[in-house]
Amino acid sequence: MNIHTYEKTWLAVAMVLIVGFIATITYGAVGPGIAMIDDDGGTIDPDTINDDERFSDPGVTHVGGNEYEAAVVAQAWAYTPSEITVPANSTVTFYVTSRDVTHSYTVAGTNVNTMVVPGQVSEMTVEFDEPGEYGILCNEYCGAYHHTMEGKLNVVPEDEFDLTELSTEAPDEAQLGNQTTINTTVSNDMNYDLETTATLEIGNQTVEQDQTVEQDQTVEQDVTVPAHGSETLEFAVDTTDFGTGDHDWTVTVDGHEGSGTLTVTNATEGGDGDA
Amino acid sequence: MAMRNAYIDQFPEEARVIRAALWSSFLALMIGGTLGLIQGLHRTNVLRFIPSQDYYTVLTAHGVLLVITFTIFFLVGIFTWAVTTSLDRGVKDIRFTWGWYAMMSLGTLLVGVSILGGVVDQIPMNADVLYTFYSPFQAHPAFYVGFVLFVVGTWLAGFDWFRTWWAWKKDNPDERIPLPTFMALTTMLFWYLSSIGVAISILAFLLPWSLGIIDSVNPLLTRTLFWFFGHPVVYFWLMPAYMLWYTMLPKLSGGKLFSDPLARVVFVLFLILSTPVGIHHQYLDPGIAEGFKFIAMTNTMFLLLPSLLTAFTVVASMEHGARQRGGEGYLSWLKALPWRDPAFTGMALAGLMFAAGGFSGMINAGLSINYLVHNSWWVVGHFHLTVGTAVALTFMAASYWFIPQLTGKEIWNRSLGLVQVVLWFIGMTFMSNAMHRAGLFGIPRRTAEPQYEGFSFDPAVGTVAEIDAQVALGAALLTLSVYLFITNMVLTTIGGSTSDAIPDNTYAGTLSGPEDSPAIIDNLKLWTSIAVVLVIIAYSLPLASIIDAGGLFGPGIDPWKPSVVVDPSLVLESVRGVMP
Known part of the structure; x- marks a missing residue:
């Protein structure tokens, strides 16, 4: 096959770029350990959410050390609980599920972001370093009042935190x-x-x-x-x-x-x- | 008249069908574009004259009309032109051609009416489910039936082109497939492969469910089947634009296509890689293991290759054309290009914007950084550069060449055409840069009022007000551009005078022809088999695990029919009511 020299060079540069992208993402996964939302959260029948050990009384619980769990139920058009408070320097694993349609659980302006699909439990682990206040919003269309679905995340200094x-x-x-x-x-x-x-x-x-x-x-x-x-x-x-x-x-x-x-x-x- | 050799002179029957398809496309563009202006003004709170609940009806119509109706009607028109022109023979049976056009039109009508029911009380239907129609949102059955009719119409259109090619092959057993036909056929092959996903989703699950035949669906399964189709469909929109960049842009530049073999390789890569990437739209979905997402990411990154190759070939072909026109120097050859021609300028600007859209697409494809931008306004900025400019502006620009070919009439006002394509570029520059930046600090997409009670957004650069102003201004310029385009097309068609000066119907020659590539490149069966194998690798395990974990019909998921009559305070009451 007859390929022009310039085109061969371009082809090579393009391949380097592509392999470079894949390499950096791979490094992000195995080096700093950036984990994706996956199937670890398991499935749930939305009708049984009220009987579920985790979701019947959603909110933040302490696991041990600086580790916490936060269970959240999404529903058109609110989160329960709508406000989450966690201490700084903590590792919080969120478990989020939906009672009706697909929502998201998104901490605005951060990479704390997951789809919330009915029948599934989204599990994501987040490290909070500094105190701060964040908005939580639903970024997946969930019906006529989708735009009203919001919440709040407060990361408070450790000495101000209790449960x-x-x-x-x-x-x-x-x-x-x-x-x-x-x-x-x-x-x-x-x-x-x-x-x-x-x-x-x-x-x-x-x-x-x-x-x-x-x-x-x-x-x-x-x-x-x-x-x-x-x-x-x-x-x-x-x-x-x-x-x-x-x-x-x-x-x-x-x-x-x-x-x-x-x-x-x-x-x-x-x-x-x-x- | 005797000497003229435009498309309408060569294929008058086919020209009528193509005109009908293009007009269907333009109508969708006009309505969809107008709805876009309503959204742009509403979201930014510049002007709100509809209730925010109706925003989602408008958004559904905007999405469906522009990314399905506008793009695909244009595609079937332009592929019919490509196949008949490059094979130099008409379709086998023009009634069949009208048949698939009618089927697509009927489908569009059903979908359109069911969406319109969201704002018109007299229509007892609702399909406020957006272009993605994720279950457990349940649209009126007419929405799903219409969607199926439309897609089956495109399948028949593909069959029409294959049939024409088979007939040609019988007469020309030893010839290579002409490039435009090769492009149309490879595109249709991945379209057949990928639209199986949405066909299963609708026919096996959503339609029977909306008719009450089954009680429940698995939302993750139908969602995954949607994206099985939902990413390849973006290449389905893009391939006609690529075809135009390869076969028309070099000619409009005054030269030849740089490399026919590389063009074929590009389309083969799209055939192979378009489908096993859909899970990259589901990086944030629960219920899909990380490894499957990684496979989709890798395939997606390799899918950059054909686009990067296209960038090279398009620019090289333009440079060749410019030098044929007397252009010289490292960059001053740019001045020799025919910038007064709206068809050329529109396509060139579309290509330039596609480069920007390609870069933001690389960000989206990045598995980990995607978490920052997923479902944010960034994504909307991205696809307004890709489908909203690379595709839409190329189609509009190409129409300045095609409509005279199809009508035998000169463009009513070419200068206005030039203004129109430049206006699109300017409008999109305002709108897309603002949307991208907004997404970085978390302003969401698909939201009527991205203004929240408990918090506000904090841009690193600029302000929310400035971003909103740019989006509203951009939307206004883009809508104006659409109206200028439609006006020009209407006045050309009904008021323009028949001219003998319409150029001959041809496409670009090549500097390096098909003889420079091995014949295996034209082996469509081989490439299709590889595509099927890659799809099986990318999808069989994820689909199996989704069905295994959540069941084929889900764990008792109740349908959710979107409705606008609900009072949010009552809903909050009901939220409290069901909480323990």
């Missing part, structure tokens, strides 16, 4: 002179026990643990929340000396707060005494 969550349950009203209870549930998604102190404050005074809380007092309880578990604390409140009216209360655990207002009524006004 403690607090929820409180208390009656809104109590009759004067009755005893009532403020229940506080503390959950811990770190891979180790959380030893901390729970503090209830009604008004602005502090008293010791085991005492019945009276007006304008704070009470503390030591608590150990097991790894990936939760504990419920009961704060007994004696309203005898409270006086009628609204009393604001705050439960503080490990820097997290839950609060409410207890309305103390006269016996004649009704209201359930012991909740």
Whole structure:
């Protein structure tokens, strides 16, 4: 075959370019270890997402050391949870699946980017070095309000990060002179026990643990929340000396707060005494 | 009149079919281009006069009309010209030719009406599924039926050309396949191979599913079958442009094609490599092992080779033409080229932009860096340089040569044609550079309002407002360019005067002819067999593992019919409702 010399040279340069591209990508895979989304996440029946161990309670959990897992369920047109918070200097493995159509889970402006195909679980591991705030968006058309599908990723300094969550349950009203209870549930998604102190404050005074809380007092309880578990604390409140009216209360655990207002009524006004 | 030897004089019957195909193509270009302007203004928030939910209907129509209807109708017209001209014989039966044209038109009509149903309440259909129609989005059955009719129409068109070639071969047993016919046939061979994927996806899964015959599909499987077809289809759009660069551009430059053998090698490489690369659109997909993605990446990189060879041959042929016209020097020969000819200038500018599009395509092909740009506006910038300029501008430019051939009339206003092709280049320069840059910092594609509540985008260079302004300006210039083109074509066809000065219907001669290449190059069976083997290597294991993991019909995937009547606040309620 008759090929012009210039064309042969060009052919050679083109081949060098192509082989060079393949070589750099290969190096990226085996050297720095850039991994692709693959089939490691496995498959899932979208109808069983609520029963799935990982996706029934999606969010961030601690695996150990500086490793975390984040489970996210995508659905037209929202992510659950919509906001993800992880510490700096951590390695986070995301597991994302879809309840309906194909979405993406994309941290805007970064290479954290995966398709989320119903029936499949996308697994990707990301290293977060520096604290920062990022937008999360869906870049695969998912229906009429596709453009509203977004989320947030917060990478916070390590010393500001925990996986403690607090929820409180208390009656809104109590009759004067009755005893009532403020229940506080503390959950811990770190891979180790959380030893901390729970503090209830009604008004602005502090008293010791085991005492019945009276007006304008704070009470503390030591608590150990097991790894990936939760504990419920009961704060007994004696309203005898409270006086009628609204009393604001705050439960503080490990820097997290839950609060409410207890309305103390006269016996004649009704209201359930012991909740 | 007696001395004129234009295509219409040689093949009046075929010229009518080609005119019909080209007009179908131009109509799609005009509608699709107008929709593009609506999108360009809407996304950038310059002007929003449709609800954002309807943006996706507009986007579906824009995609389908421009990348399927506009490109492929032009292709069938130009391939009919190429086969009949280079074999110097008409099609075997013109009724058959009209038959496939009618089938493609009917298919287009069905698809078009079903998409239009997304914005017209009186049409009880919806196909807001975009050009990719990923399940579990479910379009109206008419959308899938129309798509099938269109593709089968192209298969029959290919059969028409093969049949013409077989007849010619009987009469010319010892001759090499003329280059334009060789290009049309090799292109059709990879088209047959690759469109099997979309045919299976629609006929075995999506159509029966939309008719309620089956309950569920495997979204990853239909998606993979789509991309089995979805990347080769971009070469299907591109090959007619390549053919025009090889067979027309050297002639318009005033010279000859540099190398016929290399042109054949290029088309053989496309035949072999076009299909086993589709998984490079799925680098971010779960359920496909990394090794399969690596194979697709490697094949894709080698697919750069024919395009790089084309770049060389096209430029070398142009230089040859320029020197024939008296051009001299290292670069000053460029001045000797016929820059006043819209057909030449349009094609040359299209080739230049294709080089830029090729570079951004190399980025896309890079397995790891693709994660940064996947589904971002970068990709939209990329394919507006490739299909949106290399293909579209070449087709428009070529029309300034073809329409006189097909009508016997002079172009109504050639200067306006020149303005039109240059305007396209300028408009696309604004639009595509802005889109590429926007993608780098994460602005997504396929999104009506890329303005979010919880965060904003932070460009490294420039501002979001400046990028949006460039896109809107570019879209406006491009749309103006389309209208100038259509105006010129309409006035040429209905108002132009028949002329005896139309040049003869020929294509470029070659400096190095087919005799410089071994006969094995023309062995289509051999190359097709190799293509099939590569497809089996690239696809059998991924498809098997997708079916093995997710089932042939998926793990109970419910259909999702796109609709615009849903209130997003109700949807958020339902999200909360189903969460534990």
